[in-house]
Amino acid sequence: MRPEPAAAGAAPAHRTWVMTRHTLVLLIRDPGTPLAYTVMSLVLLSVLHPVYDRLATPGTAGIVQAAPGIAVMFTLLALDVAGQLLLSERTWHTWDRLRSGPASLAAILAGKALPLIALFLTQQSVLFLFATAAFGFPLTAGTWRLPLLALLWAACVTSCGLALGVHARTQGQLAAASDIGALTITCLSGCLVPLTVLPHWVSTVAPATPGYWALHGFQAAVTGDTPAYTHSTAVIAAITAAALLASGRRIRR
Incomplete structure (x- = not known):
């Protein structure tokens, strides 16, 4: 019998929730x-x-540089937390069982990513x-812009961490x-330190980094610079x- 549309739509959501709950347990x-x-x-x-x-540009409060910079820094340091979730599945030999189950690749990645995004937020x-x-x-002053960017940045760090976890072969590599x-x-x-006090070449390569x-x-x-935002x-x-x-490409391989 063909499943009803509501039931068919509920199955992927249920599998995602199961993966999310499993990831939450590991984090807790x-x-x-x-x-x-x-x-x-x-x-x-x-x-x-x-x-x-002391290092802030005239007319700009130092906390506007300090708080975002440190927030970005310590979110990046948590990359290994995200990577560990996928690497552990492989070292525990549960990854093949997970991939052979009914959950799709999207459900697996979503189930791993959602708790991490909430953690980084x-x-x-x-x-x-x-x-x-x-x-x-x-x-x-950040209004809706600050929480939206925090969400995007949490998703970015999560996705980068999962990519590391997929490609790393050992705990040491990760x-x-x-x-x-x-x-x-x-x-x-x-x-960590404003670009204005760093060597000139650092300012040149800085835009190549997500941070x-x-x-x-x-x-x-928080400053209301819409084009830069x-x-x-x-x-x-x-x-x-x-x-x-x-x-996704690495997992399929």
Whole structure:
């Protein structure tokens, strides 16, 4: 008997929910790394906030540079959390069973990605709320632009982390790729130190990093620079799509 349209549509959604619930259980059982990154971001913001005030361009509050930069930095450092979810399935020898089940590739990736996006959104929200309460970050000036960019950036980091998890063969490879990549992007994008005080060549290569566009997108969100915000969101969305495509092609192979 052919399933009813509602039932047929409900099956993929149910499989996605099952994958999402499974991923949530894995994250809840080992919350140490995300929690540590969140606390470390608050500590680093508190320590470096005065430095950013001195380095900020005239007419711009240092917290507008500091809070987005540190938010981008510690979200990038959590790349290994995303990659670990797929690598663990392979090291536990459950990946083949997962792929041979009724869940589609899209359902598997969505089930892995949704809890991670929620995790990264929470991490960014805690930092921005802390920056607003403690240092006067203009949170309300971001209106709808700030949460939208936070969502896009969370999806971008999630997709890049999943791509690393698909391509890495060992825990060591994943850790090296995620840590070195996160630190390199953080330094080259101006998230940790403003580009104005770095060597000139860093400013030249900075636009090649996703962190650069996330940083400038967050800043444009609160300053009301619509062209810069639109450009940043478009680039981040393109990077997200490319990472998901790379993950899907690797999984099929």
